[in-house]
Amino acid sequence: xxxxxxxxxxxxxxxxxxxxxxxxxxxxxxxxxxxxxxxxxxxxxxxxxxxxxxxxxxxxx
Numbered sequence: 001x002x003x004x005x006x007x008x009x010x011x012x013x014x015x016x017x018x019x020x021x022x023x024x025x026x027x028x029x030x031x032x033x034x035x036x037x038x039x040x041x042x043x044x045x046x047x048x049x050x051x052x053x054x055x056x057x058x059x060x061x
Contacts, residue, residue, distance in 0.1 A: 002010070
C-alpha cells in the first residue's frame, strides 16, 4: 500500500511533530496557567452534561 520511503517519512514526521508540539506546550505552560485558570470546571460541566444526556437517552429507550 505504501512504499518503504513513505512509511519512513510518515513515522519520522509523526515523531518530530509530537516532539515540537510537546516543546511548544511546555514553553507556553506559564501563560496557560495564568490566562486559563478555572477552565477545568467548564470541562467537567460539559462532560457532566453529556453524561446526563446519555443517561436520559438510555433511560427512555
